[in-house]
Amino acid sequence: xxxxxxxxxxxxxxxxxxxxxxxxxxxxxxxxxxxxxxxxxxxxxxxxxxxxxxxxxxxxxxxxxxxxxxxxxxxxxxxxxxxxxxxxxxxxxxxxxxxxxxxxxxxxxxxxxxxxxxxxxxxxxxxxxxxxxxxxxxxxxxxxxxxxxx
Amino acid sequence: xxxxxxxxxxxxxxxxxxxxxxxxxxxxxxxxxxxxxxxxxxxxxxxxxxxxxxxxxxxxxxxxxxxxxxxxxxxxxxxxxxxxxxxxxxxxxxxxxxxxxxxxxxxxxxxxxxxxxxxxxxxxxxxxxxxxxxxxxxxxxxxxxxxxxx
DNA sequence: CTGATATTGTAGCGAAGGCTACATTTTGCG
DNA sequence: CGCAAAATGTAGCCTTCGCTACAATATCAG
Numbered sequence: 001x002x003x004x005x006x007x008x009x010x011x012x013x014x015x016x017x018x019x020x021x022x023x024x025x026x027x028x029x030x031x032x033x034x035x036x037x038x039x040x041x042x043x044x045x046x047x048x049x050x051x052x053x054x055x056x057x058x059x060x061x062x063x064x065x066x067x068x069x070x071x072x073x074x075x076x077x078x079x080x081x082x083x084x085x086x087x088x089x090x091x092x093x094x095x096x097x098x099x100x101x102x103x104x105x106x107x108x109x110x111x112x113x114x115x116x117x118x119x120x121x122x123x124x125x126x127x128x129x130x131x132x133x134x135x136x137x138x139x140x141x142x143x144x145x146x147x148x149x150x
Numbered sequence: 151x152x153x154x155x156x157x158x159x160x161x162x163x164x165x166x167x168x169x170x171x172x173x174x175x176x177x178x179x180x181x182x183x184x185x186x187x188x189x190x191x192x193x194x195x196x197x198x199x200x201x202x203x204x205x206x207x208x209x210x211x212x213x214x215x216x217x218x219x220x221x222x223x224x225x226x227x228x229x230x231x232x233x234x235x236x237x238x239x240x241x242x243x244x245x246x247x248x249x250x251x252x253x254x255x256x257x258x259x260x261x262x263x264x265x266x267x268x269x270x271x272x273x274x275x276x277x278x279x280x281x282x283x284x285x286x287x288x289x290x291x292x293x294x295x296x297x298x299x300x
Numbered sequence: 301c302t303g304a305t306a307t308t309g310t311a312g313c314g315a316a317g318g319c320t321a322c323a324t325t326t327t328g329c330g
Numbered sequence: 331c332g333c334a335a336a337a338t339g340t341a342g343c344c345t346t347c348g349c350t351a352c353a354a355t356a357t358c359a360g
Contacts (some may be wrong), residue, residue, distance in 0.1 A: 016180065019272040020318090025171055027347070030166060048307060056165030062309065067346085074267030079308060079356065109255075110284040122169040122276025131256060131267040138259050145338055170348090177317070198337060210318055213341065229326065229338065250323080 019126065029095055030054060032065050032073055035082055036092035045082040053071040098132060099124050105135045169276065176275040179213050179245055180204060181278045182223055184240035185232055195232045248275050248282060 021059040034053055039046035050063035063083055073088035084092055102124045106116035127135075136143060176241060184203055188195040201211035208223045215232055219223040223238035234242060256266035278286075 003266050015268050015271045016203075016205045017175075018268065019180075024346080026169075026173065030169075046307080047309085053162050056347085057165045057349060058308075059310080059350080063347075077192065105259075106281060106284070107282075109288050111281045115278055115280040118165050118168065119281050120277055120280050121165045122172050125275050126269055126272025126276070128265055128269050131165045131259075131269050134256070134260040143214050175315080196337080197339085206326085207319060208338075209320080209340080213317075 022126050026122075027064065028069055028071065028073070029069060029091070031061075031068060031122075032084065032088055032092050033085060033095045033099065035068075035074065036089070036096065039083070041093055045080065050082070095124070098127065099138075101132055102127060104139060108139055159208060166270060172276050175270075177214065178218060178221065178223070179241070179275055180271075181211075181218060182234065182238055182242050183245045183249065184219075185224065186239070186246065189234070197232065200232070245274070248277065251282055251285055251289075254289060258289055 027070060031050065031054070035045045038053070039050060042049075045067060047061050048058050050065070051058040056060065063071055064074060065074060065098070068082075068088070069076065070119065073091060074084050076082040078087055079139075099120060104115050104122040106120060111119070152168070176284065181200065181204070184200060185195045188199060188203070192199075197211050197215060198208050200215070201208040204211065208212075215224060215226060217234075219226065222235055223241060224232055224234050226232040233238070249270060251272040253266050256270060261269070
C-alpha cells in the first residue's frame with residue numbers, strides 16, 4: 001500500500017498513532033461541544049443533562065467532567081453546573097465550526113441530512129486543518145477567520 | 151441544535167452511541183486491513199511486522215490478534231503467522247474498498263495525497279453505507295457489487 | 301419545617317488498549 | 331551441532347470509558 005519513499009512502515013505507523021490520538025481526544029471533544037451547546041441554549045450545563053444527551057450514565061459523565069477539569073478545559077463546583085474555561089471555549093468554537101463544515105460538506109455531496117449528522121459525529125474528530133481547508137474551497141467559502149487575526 | 155422531531159436528546163444519544171461503537175471497532179478494523187495487506191503483499195503476516203506497521207509494541211499487537219481470534223476474524227498458531235478467516239477476509243475486502251473510496255473522495259476534493267491518506271485512516275471507520283453511496287455518485291462511479299441482499 | 305424525590309457525587313468492577321519486563325521458541329550462522 | 335540473536339509469547343501494570351450500586355446533598359410539596 002505504501003510506496004517506498006522514506007521508510008514505508010514508519011509513515012504508516014505515524015498515521016496510526018495520529019489516529020489513535022484523535023480517537024482518544026474524541027470523547028473529550030464531544031463533551032466540550034455538548035457543554036457549549038447546553039450553555040448557549042439553556043444557560044446551564046448540568047451533569048444529568050449532559051449524560052442524557054450523550055447517552056451515558058450520569059456517573060460516566062461526571063468522570064468525564066472531572067477529566068475535562070484536569071485538562072483545564074472546564075471548571076465546576078458541586079451542584080453548581082459545568083462551565084468552560086477560556087481554553088474550553090476556544091476549543092468549543094473550533095469544534096463547532098469544524099462540525100458544521102463537515103456536515104455541510106456531506107450535505108453538498110448528497111448525503112441525506114440525518115445520515116450527515118450521524119456520520120459527522122464520528123468523522124469530525126479525524127479531519128485535519130488541511131482537509132478542512134479543501135472542504136471550504138470546495139464549498140466556495142472564504143478562507144475563514146482562523147484564530148489568527150485580531 | 152436538534153429540532154424537536156421525536157425526542158431531541160434521544161436521537162443525539164443514539165448518534166453518540168453509534169460513534170462510540172465505531173470507535174471501538176476501529177482498532178480491530180485497522181488490524182484486519184493491515185493483515186490482509188501483509189498477506190497479499192508478502193504472503194505472510196507476522197506479529198512483529200504487524201506491530202511495526204501499526205506502530206505499537208509487539209505485545210500489544212499479539213493481544214489484538216488474540217481478540218481478532220476471539221471474534222472469529224483471524225486464526226493463527228504459535229510461530230506460524232496470522233491468517234484471516236472467511237469472515238475476516240470478507241471484512242477486509244469491505245474495509246479495503248471503503249478506504250480507497252474515502253481516499254479518492256478526499257483527493258477529488260483537493261486534499262493533498264499525504265493528508266488524504268492520513269485523514270482517511272481515521273475517517274473511514276465512521277462513514278456509513280449511505281455516505282459511501284453518495285461518495286460513489288459524486289465520483290461518478292457505478293454503484294458496485296455489494297455483498298448482495300437476500 | 302420536614303420528608304420524599306431528584307440530582308449529584310463516590311466507589312468498585314470489567315473490558316480494551318497501551319506499555320515494559322521477562323520467558324520461551326525458532327532460526328540461522330559459525 | 332550448538333549457541334546467540336531474533337521472534338514470539340506471557341505477565342503484570344496503568345489509563346480510559348463504560349457500568350451498577352450506594353451515599354450525600356438539594357429541592358420542593360405538603
